[in-house]
Amino acid sequence: xxxxxxxxxxxxxxxxxxxxxxxxxxxxxxxxxxxxxxxxxxxxxxxxxxxxxxxxxxxxxxxxxxxxxxxxxxxxxxxxxxxxxxxxxxxxxxxxxxxxxxxxxxxxxxxxxxxxxxxxxxxxxxxxxxxxxxxxxxxxxxxxxxxxxxxxxxxxxxxxxxxxxxxxxxxxxxxxxxxxxxxxxxxxxxxxxxxxxxxxxxxxxxxxxxxxxxxxxxxxxxxxxxxxxxxxxxxxxxxxxxxxxxxxxxxxxxxxxxxxxxxxxxxxxxxxxxxxxxxxxxxxxxxxxxxxxxxxxx
Amino acid sequence: xxxxxxxxxxxxxxxxxxxxxxxxxxxxxxxxxxxxxxxxxxxxxxxxxxxxxxxxxxxxxxxxxxxxxxxxxxxxxxxxxxxxxxxxxxxxxxxxxxxxxxxxxxxxxxxxxxxxxxxxxxxxxxxxxxxxxxxxxxxxxxxxxxxxxxxxxxxxxxxxxxxxxxxxxxxxxxxxxxxxxxxxxxxxxxxxxxxxxxxxxxxxxxxxxxxxxxxxxxxxxxxxxxxxxxxxxxxxxxxxxxxxxxxxxxxxxxxxxxxxxxxxxxxxxxxxxxxxxxxxxxxxxxxxxxxxxxxxxxxxxxxxxxxxxxxxxxxxxxxxxxxxxxxxxxxxxxxxxxxxxxxxxxxxxxxxxxxxxxxxxxxxxxxxxxxxxxxxxxxxxxxxxxxxxxxxxxxxxxxxxxxxxxxxxxxxxxxxxxxxxxxxxxxxxx
Numbered sequence: 001x002x003x004x005x006x007x008x009x010x011x012x013x014x015x016x017x018x019x020x021x022x023x024x025x026x027x028x029x030x031x032x033x034x035x036x037x038x039x040x041x042x043x044x045x046x047x048x049x050x051x052x053x054x055x056x057x058x059x060x061x062x063x064x065x066x067x068x069x070x071x072x073x074x075x076x077x078x079x080x081x082x083x084x085x086x087x088x089x090x091x092x093x094x095x096x097x098x099x100x101x102x103x104x105x106x107x108x109x110x111x112x113x114x115x116x117x118x119x120x121x122x123x124x125x126x127x128x129x130x131x132x133x134x135x136x137x138x139x140x141x142x143x144x145x146x147x148x149x150x151x152x153x154x155x156x157x158x159x160x161x162x163x164x165x166x167x168x169x170x171x172x173x174x175x176x177x178x179x180x181x182x183x184x185x186x187x188x189x190x191x192x193x194x195x196x197x198x199x200x201x202x203x204x205x206x207x208x209x210x211x212x213x214x215x216x217x218x219x220x221x222x223x224x225x226x227x228x229x230x231x232x233x234x235x236x237x238x239x240x241x242x243x244x245x246x247x248x249x250x251x252x253x254x255x256x257x258x259x260x261x262x263x264x265x266x267x268x269x270x271x272x273x274x275x276x277x278x279x280x281x282x283x284x285x286x287x288x289x290x291x292x293x294x295x296x297x298x
Numbered sequence: 299x300x301x302x303x304x305x306x307x308x309x310x311x312x313x314x315x316x317x318x319x320x321x322x323x324x325x326x327x328x329x330x331x332x333x334x335x336x337x338x339x340x341x342x343x344x345x346x347x348x349x350x351x352x353x354x355x356x357x358x359x360x361x362x363x364x365x366x367x368x369x370x371x372x373x374x375x376x377x378x379x380x381x382x383x384x385x386x387x388x389x390x391x392x393x394x395x396x397x398x399x400x401x402x403x404x405x406x407x408x409x410x411x412x413x414x415x416x417x418x419x420x421x422x423x424x425x426x427x428x429x430x431x432x433x434x435x436x437x438x439x440x441x442x443x444x445x446x447x448x449x450x451x452x453x454x455x456x457x458x459x460x461x462x463x464x465x466x467x468x469x470x471x472x473x474x475x476x477x478x479x480x481x482x483x484x485x486x487x488x489x490x491x492x493x494x495x496x497x498x499x500x501x502x503x504x505x506x507x508x509x510x511x512x513x514x515x516x517x518x519x520x521x522x523x524x525x526x527x528x529x530x531x532x533x534x535x536x537x538x539x540x541x542x543x544x545x546x547x548x549x550x551x552x553x554x555x556x557x558x559x560x561x562x563x564x565x566x567x568x569x570x571x572x573x574x575x576x577x578x579x580x581x582x583x584x585x586x587x588x589x590x591x592x593x594x595x596x597x598x599x600x601x602x603x604x605x606x607x608x609x610x611x612x613x614x615x616x617x618x619x620x621x622x623x624x625x626x627x628x629x630x631x632x633x634x635x636x637x638x639x640x641x642x643x644x645x646x647x648x649x650x651x652x653x654x655x656x657x658x659x660x661x662x663x664x665x666x667x668x669x670x671x672x673x674x675x676x677x678x679x680x681x682x683x684x685x686x687x688x689x690x691x692x693x694x695x696x697x698x699x700x701x702x703x704x705x706x707x708x709x710x711x712x713x714x715x716x717x718x719x720x721x722x723x724x725x726x727x728x
Contacts, residue, residue: 051397053380063695135550153546155705241494242549260373262689266357 041205045269055266058280062270072271074246075254079161080249083227085163086170090223092218093167094174097207101175102182112179123169127236134237152237153248162234162248166227174219181215182208210295217294221286228279231256251275315447330366330623332361335385337371340574344643346436352630359623361387381405382617386624387631390440390613396687398613399433405616408438408630422634426682427649430609440611441632444646445607446569447676447723448502449588461483462589471503471532474564475539477694481563488562492533492554496693498553498566501606501684503529504590508599511684512721519692519721521714525598531710534703545704558582558652560636564593567593569673572643576664584666591638592678609649630696647674688724695720710712718723 045062047055064070101112118126134151142148151161187205198206209216231252238248240261244290249257251271259268302335335513336345342365349361362386366374372394378384379398384643388403398404412702419428423442431440450465460481465473478489493499501511509526512519520526536542543556553565558579567575567588576583612631614624630636637648641656654674661670696717703713 038469050401052401052403054401118450131550137551150546153549216537239549240697241545243545243705244549245701246698257694261690262693 032113041269041272044266047266049269051263051266053143059265062266065267066270066274070175071229072254075249075251075271078248079228079230079250081159082163082166082230085159085223086227087220087223088164088167090167091174091219093213095178096218097171097175098178098182099204101179111137112176113174117172119173123232124236124294125166126169127233131237134161147277153242153244154245158238158242158244158248162230162237166230167236168235168267169233170223170226174223176202177219178212178215181212213294214296217290221283224282225279228275228282239278251278260298299672313653326356329563330359330620331421332359332386332620332624332627334361334363335371335388336363336365337368339365341643341645344640344645348415348636348639348653351387351626351635355625355633359627362686367594375471379615380547380613384615384618386618386620387612387614389443390431390611392608392610393689395431395439395613396434396685397690398688399435399437399439402616404439404498404613405560405618405621406433406437406439407441407614407625408481408627410438414495414629418632422649422650422652424622424677424679426607426680427609429682431611435438440613440630442638442649443610443612443631444570444609445609445649445677446647447607447673447680448498448566448568448591449572449605449673449676450591451557451565451567451572451586451588453557453560453563453586454486455585456481462618465589465592467590469589469592471592472595474592475536478539478541478563485563485718486558488543488556489539490536491562491565492536492542493548493553493558493565494534494545494704495566496696497606497683498609499569500530501564501681502532502604503594505532505604505606506534506591506594506597506600506602508594508597512686516686517688517722517725519718521718521721527714528598530714531596534700534710537704545701557586558674569670570646572668572670575659576661583664587669588659588672589669590636601679604681605678605679607677608683610646612625686725688721688728691727692726693719695724 043057046059048058048061049055070091097115097254101108103117105111131152131189134142136148136150136153137144141151149157151157185208189211190203193203216241230250230254234248234250234253235256238245242248252275255268255271255275258271259265303562312676323576333351336342340365342620346653349363353359353361375388376386384403390398395404408419413420419438424445427442428438430445431442433437433439436529450469453464454464460477460483462477462480465477474490481487481489496511504511504520506524507525507529509523509529510520511526513523521530537544542560543551547556551561552564553562554567554575556562558575559564581682591603591605596602607621610626614621615626618624632650634650634653637650638656638693640646640652641648642659643704644660646657647654656676658670661668699708699716699720702708703710708716
């Protein structure tokens, strides 16, 4: 009896050891590449950094400097503005695309592939092509509208330009996620509704929207996070010598600039920590707010 | 489970072995293997030629030339410096040399030629070249590689169309503006394209007018000096002319792109780009040429002539394990022979004095011979590229303020005061 028990314990231990071994590559990667740098960033945000990885702890000096800099508040406003421009519109358009792709139209598979394509293309390539299209003098967009709009260099327009590219790039991915949510809705609801005489529009608002709301919630959280973290797109579209740069500088762009161009990694790190806190806050508010509109009952 | 173990354990051991082998790969042939890191792919062949010349004489040394793009170069080099794994030899730029030298990450090479000739550096290299290899302590932290100047590139066809004679050494700022206006009137194309760049723009004008960007102490800015201010105002106001594109235009189209697509008649260009421009725009060959920079007609001081001259150097880590061999290689790189090979490859103008002709002769390969002598002629009155330890901090702020002046968000006076302030603040914050 006892022998058997010991054997079972040994076996369980051996299996859990194998379990750990199997997840080790991922966990080690996570620890070395994500967790450790995260705590290192917190440490750096309280330090005065010097070249070649040298630093000395200085308390909240960087945060004081950050909160008293006009540039930082401007970056916050720019980021919020970018979120307002991209998130509602992006999700609305993705939902429309998803609903349309969910109907029985000809060449549905081809359309799905086309909408997903921007996700597959490298963001740098996307930004490059858009930059040419937005060119004031020789771009196709100004040629088509027959009016010289400074898409990339006008401080009042530059964020709209970035938002257009961002929405375009994200629609496909969000639509595919929403589509998977839509396909889980049982057809019987629609049949029952149409028997009761509900129109298509009524069906959309009273069946589709509540039923897809859990997916919509996930998409909303992800889109908002990536909008707060926007960087690569702006970096590619806006050059350093662009007069509109102060109007396009997002929080992450400011981080890049402080850390890698100016070389002040301490200040850069405090911008990152602030952004992490901001994302945490926004996400917490969303989880609290979801009770009001997300429907988990099937 | 057993079967899995049998498979997994050898696999794990195997992969560890491969990793370890990858790290320790190398000198099993008894030779000294050196790595040489550069950022310009256009100069790879030239650098390889110098290395080949050295290894031919020293068959027990192997040098591998590695190219990394400019943007990645500095991130990589700093990471390598932190982990003490720097390449054996690498290019160093004046933007960064003070940082690396002051933190002891590059070797002091002042005594490199002492056995041969203690005065070697002073005899064969110009004062500007030697300033470009100095750390804050005035010692030499590299072997000069090349030197450059900025010249005026112009489109001959547009000058012909407007009936204006080509730029020459008698040209002043007034001629530059006058010709631009005539070309604009005759062809509708832009004249001189005054891009808000420092080295390829306003720095040249400031020094021509007798002003300066950094004061004698190398910490305070020169943006309260009347000569600097006059030149800055002149340069910024160029944009108000119809014949000059504004900075919005340059944010999307660089002056070089505009020039070679036939949109503008003149711009300032560094000599290091001219060879590749000849090669990359074959249709434009014969339609453009280069001249010395126009001078200031009524300078506050001096003769109105100046051009910014920069230069790279070869550097090495003070803690490299092949330090003695590397020093021998560097001695060769800085010798007349090493510098001659560099010039003949067309890579850049050798820093070694008296070898300028080797670079000029490279342009004989084209049907239309550019007047590249003008770049060499300008060394006589060239000014060292502006630099101090805090440049990386103040440079982005200066650019930002300048753009605000250009776009009218800041008045000229306030903008200049802000620039002056951020330069000194960069030093004080340290």
